[in-house]
Amino acid sequence: MSKLLIVGTVAFDAIETPFGKTDKILGGAATYIGLSASNFNVDSAIVSVVGEDFPQEYLDMLAARNIDISGIEVVKGGKTFFWSGKYHNDMNSRDTLATELNVLADFNPVVPENYKDAEIVMLGNLHPGVQMSVINQMTKKPKLIVLDTMNFWMDCAWDDLIEVIKKVDVITINDEEARQLSKEYSLVKAAQKIHEMGPKYVVIKKGEHGALIFNDGNIFFAPALPLEEVFDPTGAGDTFAGGFSGYLAQHKNISFESMKNAIIYGSNLASFCVEKFGTQRMETLTSEEITERLKQFKQLTQFEIEVN
């Protein structure tokens, strides 16, 4: 099996949406990526950091899904990264109510020895310096490095971000971030500019409007599944990234054709993530449900027109 190395936050979230409100629950980019990727036949490991307050049951849950958690450092006396946010009625925008970095402030990632030769590296949203440190620890050049990031790092760690972007094969960001990074409004032009910064593949996530992947003049689009309700969008982008990287790791094929399937799987898994608060839905997800939804994606997008 291929090895998938995942780097990102493992955290507490407190979420408020028009449908309800949670206390501190399990969250973090690496958590969502890991849960999503655990639906594929891959060996995966998470590199992250938590505090002493982090419940063992959460770590046990990740381990039970065959995720190697030896790279999750538990800082004695430390407190786990905490984020709190409130979604607006349209669910497309949110206010951050609290961000407590805690143990994340001094995070020094250590890649487990047996994952320094991982074929696929999935760099979840984190300080670009931490992402770079992970790349530098790899003893064998990965087949594919995927980077997820956000506007926050464009605002406060631009130079570090540009350096890590140079090193990756795929970048996944949302539409507004693509515009900010490229200074282009058109997503087609934005993707071209970002391509010139390093990544051969540019994935632009548009939330409820789906996701685009660009490569050298080729474009593929995966819609989001139209849902009756989006209950909680938290983690949808990370779940997408986990589905994308998990699919590629399992299939050992990083062609553009394979990446088309990978973003369909990413959208598929993200469509479950938003159905319940936090990681709830992802924890109970079955392969039968994923297959059933794949049929829905086919019905949603596939058509028969002969082109002569």
Add this chain to the structure above:
Amino acid sequence: MSKLLIVGTVAFDAIETPFGKTDKILGGAATYIGLSASNFNVDSAIVSVVGEDFPQEYLDMLAARNIDISGIEVVKGGKTFFWSGKYHNDMNSRDTLATELNVLADFNPVVPENYKDAEIVMLGNLHPGVQMSVINQMTKKPKLIVLDTMNFWMDCAWDDLIEVIKKVDVITINDEEARQLSKEYSLVKAAQKIHEMGPKYVVIKKGEHGALIFNDGNIFFAPALPLEEVFDPTGAGDTFAGGFSGYLAQHKNISFESMKNAIIYGSNLASFCVEKFGTQRMETLTSEEITERLKQFKQLTQFEIEVN
């Protein structure tokens, strides 16, 4: 060949976008619908009204594309409907600068005798009372009636609109209008509510984010083609409707499978419309270009994942 009856405005537009500005040019819903549908093998006719100021060359251009213009009334001494608008930088929103109804204020549509048995009726955006009058003039029940409308009529002719919606098979509206009409935020729920108002098929246009068609639990999605530049969005929705109804008329098949192809063709044609100001691009469009773009739509959306 099937007959396609088109009702809507034939008008003057003055448009301002971030890319430039026009004086009064040819516009109107029926104009765009007719030009778009003229790319299919159908007999089509426009029912509309213009003033004496309307240039004969515009009428000649429509006639040259095999559109029957005998139903376009020319009002002696009258002035043609005029709309002027300015698009914002994101091209997704616009301000109306002027609306001069002129001859449209007293428009009494008269369906040509030989189109009273048209198989497909495409009711372009107009006062719902005018749309209803056209339905009432049909001597043979059409195979399919398609209605396009907008928020303006929801604001100022609600009761008339609800009456005409009851009579049609397909409604095409944009996402915000679907929400206004149904009082539901979720587009899936909105489509269900609108379905209960009458139309078996609900098409929700999301502009640059594509279009959805809903029918009895089935959903199909056609993306908009990602473009480097959108030069002028005016008429894109009408062009979409013209491609949709033109495809269905040519293929004489109004199954859901056929409608999937029809909204792909609608999106295909709309992607050309926005490339130049007004009707310019549609006037020079060739079938080779449409076929070439269809290949792009296939590359953009079709994937190969076996579902067991």
